[in-house]
Amino acid sequence: MIPLLDYIVLSAILFGIGVYGLVSKGNALRLFFAIEIVINAANINLVSFNRYISASTPQGQTFALFSIAIAAAEAAVGLAIIIVTFRLNKEVNVFKLRKLKS
């Protein structure tokens, strides 16, 4: 059987990939991908801890369900913001969107 540590390491690597995308990408869509990857890493942690530590109650799975639903709501609003930004500025690169700075 797979030990819990494998799942934790997998989720840590996935989280690292998401952090890499967040700190090094300029395209707003890629930043959005990175956020989704980080949320998925967190969900793997929730479900695996639920399975290995307190498997008699499905609290962790329920929390993962809530997390997935909140992520769906976030996706709707985030993608709408990206579309509006593109329509107003013809640009989705966050390094070139600096209207507030000037």
Add this chain to the structure above:
Amino acid sequence: MISASDIAFFVLSALTLGAAIYSLESRQVVYGAISLAFSFLGVAGLFILLDATFVALFQIIVYVGAVAVLILFTVMLVTKEVEREARREPIQPLGVAIAVIVAILVSFVASLSTMGSLPPSGPILGVSDIGNLLTGQYAFPLEVLGLVLGASVVGALTLAKIDKE
């Protein structure tokens, strides 16, 4: 002795990690969006491996079904010309360093504790257990979640109506 679940875990984690990296590093954003859907699928497989079939179903319906399609439509609406996006962005060493440090630190701390070698405990829970918990103890958060989802859809529609004067 390598069991079938070990092979499944290896294949699924390779799919998840590889697709996640490709979704950030692909030449065109469209390929990245499709690759992200495959990464979500790999995570759903890991949920099945963890005996969380309901969460896996939810993951496939919400992420692979809804969010990935939403992202694909947004990519099609937003990408302006193929040529500009086609050149690959240079890989940032600072970003790679931060990611590697974060992953190694978390893995190291987890390996120090004794919980890492725990065997899976307890019975496999069915959908009815989650249903009981959702409609019993978490009934009020479920209602609030419905409100949040409705408000986000209304917010997205309001945002989409914003236009240049």
